[in-house]
Amino acid sequence: MKLIANNNPTQMIQNVSEIIQKPSSKFIEANTSEVTLEHIKKDCIIPVFAKDNETTISHYEFIDATKEVAQSLFSNEISRPAIRVSHQIKGRIPSAIGKPVKELKDHEKTIYYERMAFMMKVPQRQVVVNNQILNLTIGGVRAYNQENLFSKKSIEKFKVFIGFKNTVCTNLCISTDGLKSEIRVSSISELQEAIHHLIMNYNEEAHLGNLEKLSKYHLKESEFAHLVGKMKMYHFLNKRGKQGKFPLQLTDSQISIVVKDYFTDDNFSRNKNEMIDLWNVYNLFTGANKSSYIDNCLERNVNAYEFMQNISNSIETETYNWFLHNYNIAIS
Structure with a gap:
């Protein structure tokens, strides 16, 4: 028996106030910690390519670039990013060399995170699929362990997605055309161009129809x-x-x-x-x-x-x- 899916997402939109949404949980667990965008921006150093001291595109710049593109396409209706990090890399300023760890002051410590994932919701883009609310979501992943930071500055790698988050459980629902798993760029403008291309080529109707x-x-x-x-x-x-x-x-x-x-x-x-x-x-x-x-x-x-x-x-x-x-x- 052949089934015909409803491929029109507007027909799935219901009165979401009538459907119970549970408190938000982590969209990824593993060994991650939640941090704020302010912490990423102000408290973390920016890794460089060791042989020429050229800076990488920082986690903050990646998140900000993605948000800027999303805002331009969705009329500024973008939520504050949820950010999770892992594999903290610790260091210290030169004047603290030789100092016992227990005597280190906060301003003498440096940190950055080797791996970072974030997601942002488009609050007004909610649909109901199989009696559960899905929220359109945009995000990305950066993993410095996949870069050769011991060389000269080179092409950098990013992962960006657009899909849906199930508000019952924060499970991400990402389709094949909603993920660019290896964006290779050398500048923020190139990164934004790639993000824009991904969003514009994402087939939301087909994705929702397949989920339904x-x-x-x-x-x-x-x-x-x-x-x-x-x-x-x-x-x-x-x-x-x-x-x-x-x-x-x-x-x-x-x-x-x-x-x-x-x-x-x-x-x-x-x-x-x-x-x-x-x-x-x-x-x-x-x-x-x-x-x-x-x-x-x-x-x-x-x-x-x-x-x-x-x-x-x-x-x-x-x-x-x-x-x-x-x-x-x-x-x-």
Whole structure:
């Protein structure tokens, strides 16, 4: 039975005041800490390329450049950025050389963060998909560990995304065309041009239509168990065994989180009939992905989206999929 998705996001907009939104939680966890834009701007040094002392584009400049582009495209309706950082790099000023750590004063310490992720909401761009509010979101990732800071100044790498945040759980929903995982630029103007290009080429209608369609398919417990078992098996296949199969990126420990949340998650666990729709499975995936480190969280998020599209398309067209059970899968 072929299903037709609603590809018009304006038809999904409802009175969001009637739908319960839970308090916001972290959009990424792992070993990250929350910081403010003011802290990034005033308290952190800017890393340089060691051989010529040329500065990198700082975390603050990256966030500010993204916000400027977003404001120009969405009539200044951009929220304050939520920023999370990890891998703090510590130092000290020259006059504090040789001083015991416990005697260091605040002005003698220097820090910057090797990895940083941020996201900003477009508050007026909310839609309801599968009875949950999604908020249009723009953000990015910078990871200095992916730069060669011991050389001369060179092209710098950035990751930028546009997609939706599920306000029930802050899970990010990012589609394939909503992510640029390797923007290479040498200036802020080039960076802004790349961000602008990403936003303008993002197909919001297709993304929302595909998300809405996921709720139409349900898995029985035996079918979910089969799916999880094949996901666990995938990582132990050799190179030849993986050929022709979807390249799943969720780790073994993250798959275990999916299984635990299948029974315990307040929003996306199985129903009383021991069935679960693909929308809930997808959110279990994106929830588990929050345990990823900053430098690979976006790629795994998109991989989860592509995986669920692969599964739903196989069900809809009744074509073979190595990850699926041979049982007939319920369609609502």
